[in-house]
Amino acid sequence: MIRKCLFPAAGYGTRFLPATKAIPKEMLPIVSKPLIQYGVEEAIEAGMDTMAIITGRGKRAIEDHFDISYELEHQIKGSSKEHLLKEIRELVLNYTFTYTRQKEMKGLGHAVLVGETLIGNEPFGVVLADDLCEGEKRGVMAQMVELYKKFRCSIVAVMEVDEKDIHKYGVVDAKELEEGVYIIKDMVEKPKAAEAPSNLAVIGRYILTPDIFEILKTTEPGVGGEIQLTDALKAQAQKGMVLAYKFKGKRFDCGSIDGFVEATNYFYNKDKEKS
């Protein structure tokens, strides 16, 4: 039902400099897999088959990752290492990857708008690959697709955050509709703790209906001079309905050093338990 997933991956990743000088943040590995591959696997689990990736200058490694490397395949064919390429080879062969470049980094809202040419007029998922999520029983995007089938409107994933961290997030003012599902009345980008309307913070998973593109075209730059997706969602919520969904599972903020190290330890221990 939702076939396409958009991956805005054009940001500079300044918090990871100098590592991100020549390598996109989305290609930093958590154990042996780049961040963006976790996101792609989550989208596939949710039933999506087309990955629409917004890249920028210096991000070519993402395209190379989701392509066949003939030389490498040839080198390791028949060796004990061949199995290490199995997962990525299956992704490359069975799913579609499309790309466009965001030429100026004018914010997440702008990056989503740049994706219009890849998405067209249909609902779509959005994954910010630096938010690494592990769903309980099912992936977070799969949980959101289930909810979309029932309500057919834009949905943002939210989680409860401590007061001391609230200023880092977009925060929703919302009314509970059913357990863990809220109707958004308003949204505030990076509020001071005292001004936050709730402790429900938006994380990097969305399902968006395509009318968001028209709204983004008239959204003025907001906080930090960037076109904020939050502002467009707020307008969409005021015109119709946008839901916030308190997902079931864990989320690691891999855009920050602390979250990245936490995720590395978590997935390392998990892999070790399996083997």
Ligand code: UTP
């Ligand atoms: P962030 O602000 O977390 O990413 O944007 P960043 O700018 O790369 O990181 P720092 O703060 O400098 O370390 C959230 C997501 O939106 C994308 C980023 O790639 C990231 O996945 N994004 C942001 C774009 O694609 N384009 C933009 O203009 C801004």
